Amino acid sequence: MTQAGWYPDPAGQPQTYRFWDGAAWSQETTSDPYAPPPPPRAAPPPPAAPRPPASSPSQQPPTVVAGGAGAPPSSYGQVPTPGYGAGTPPAPGGYGQQPPYGGGFPPAPPTGGSGGSAKTVLLVVAAVLVLILLSAGGFFGVRALTGDDDDGDNEAGDSTSATDSATDETESSDPTEESTATDGTEGTEGSTGTTAPPSTQCTGGIPEPSVTPRRNAERISGGALSIPIPAGFKPEVLFAPAFAWADDFTPLVRTVEENPEAQTSWFSIFGVGGLRKANGFDDPATAAEVVMTCMIESPDQYSDVSGRTEVSSGEITVDGTDAYQLTVEIRVDNADLETEGDIAQVIVVDMGDPDMFGLYISQVPIGDQELLDLQASMVDRILVD
Template identity: 40%
Template sequence: MTSAGWYPDPAGQPNTFRYWDGTSWSEATTTNPATPAPGTPLPPQPPPPTSPYQQQPPATPPAPPTTHRPGYGEITPAPPGFPQQGYGQQQPYAQQPYAQQGYGQPGYGTPPAGGSGGSGAGRTVAIVLLAIVLVVALGVGAFFVVRGATGDDDTSTAGDDSSSSAGSEGSSPTAVPSKQQCKGGDPDPGELDPASPTLTGGGLTIPSLTDQGYTVDHRISKPYKFATAFEASYLVIDQQGGWISSYGVGALAKANGFDSTQQAAEALVYCMTHSGLYEGFTGATDQQVGAVTVDGHDAYSVLTEVRVDNPDVNVEGDLLQVVVVDTGDSDNYGVYISGVPLGDDNAAQQQSDEFDQISVG
């Protein structure tokens, strides 16, 4: 009797072989008579080679987190001229829908799609501080959700590079900041000592808060593209959403179009809220705005509530403070930025205390 094997299909199908099991034809067919008999188990497959990248730990720890403060994209286009009310308004947020008042007034621009005082010696105005941006916790994971820049053309800005902002306390800048103002710095301070008790930049020094759980890392400085050598520390507030509290100081080049501490502080708030740094930004309400004294030096501070509508995070936004200080440097201002989550009284008090400890020199 014919032995089991593959034989030309008795049904006459061209280039087809049917398996004969030694007693009858099976249903199995093939176009390759060298195919193993039906039901024959496949030989074990060797495991795939291991990539050397899987055998070695990463060269550097994961980047710090920030869902709400990633890398800057282009500045949202807006016609020249800020609203007449903007900074300094005291109306509660509920009375300032984005499209009608405050940051959303005609002429202030449109938020990007998809896209955080207190008194003390030497301070002339009490201010609640707040820190901003960027990015993710070391050892926690890559919370930095970086929004890529969309190019380097100038179509995203309005006004010229020297947009001055003369006016009374609480008034708005007279022009939308230029790209040079928002992105003309070099924020990377280089490698930092993670255990350093202080942060220093632009002639300013503040406590790093490492004794209170904050992390010092040069990568957290990345989104502050308007500043130079910006040293910052951060604390993860919402691990899942990547929201952080942060403090930092650096230099602000006057040559990038900054003519006064007031104009610079107001411009930087606009740069931060209209660049994609706060994903889901809906608007901001100023709390305290005006001239202050920092360690005996003239300065200007903007303290504002920045709100977001982002289902990925469990906070409403930031209490953001930007302070620009005239340190006496002919080329640069000193800039201090802090941001803490809205609704956290302890964080707001810490922010106020931090502002009181800014030193110049």
């Protein structure tokens, strides 16, 4: 026979307990499973007819069915088994079913209406955290997660060359030629046919933004530059570490494409920050080319790169300040996504600071005219703070 004690109310009321005396349920209820038993009921008058046999449902607890609302279960994982002194919890370590938390009420049973709400909240929170991590993780392999290209894939084709008539004009400052880094180490040949900059340039920054953007902010700032927040974009500081060459980099992010089955996503990004001159960035033109190469070669930014083609380059002014811009088409070959690659723009601003250049980066998908128009208009909206 089931032991007498307080059990979850079979009527299904959340966080409510009713006393089972071994033969019947009490009229009284409580919210405290450690409460003393209710006073015994007055003995009923003698029956007019013989009492039913002991096996009668009125005298025996109904058969327990998992999840049902009959008699209390003989052992319920979330409710202490009665039997010890009223109001006296079991000794530490001596009760295997004790809820793993201190104080408060044990959760109501799963079939008791809202008893699963706490677990649901935890699951929702966990799901949100997973989505955040997946989103960030999707970018940190981005732009596709399947690994680097083979060098042989980029040995042929005009699209693999970073040189054209525009780069010929700036050949004297082209860092794609074989060069020696400031620390004496030589650059290495990258997967797109360019010379990869030394690691001190591609990973020498402190990209995490110094100030977290306000929720209702209209602009973001970084490295003494600022840009407005376009519709559909929002600041995502978790993406900043992927821009490892920059300092104080604040990115604006918009999801362009998602493939949940492959856990792969593509994002459009606008961001501003700084570029430390001590890391070998001597002039805006050279710095723009080095940053573009670092971005293409970074496993946290692109994989499966199939080609690079320069779109435009040259000196410009940003908010009345001298700067240099480089725009490149970056193509990728990823079967999990329809996006073909990015039109990426790097602008390095010479603000006269002896230690730092200003840095602006934008990445928008090839063929997305809305975002291409935004990219073109954003340059005139950069401010030097």
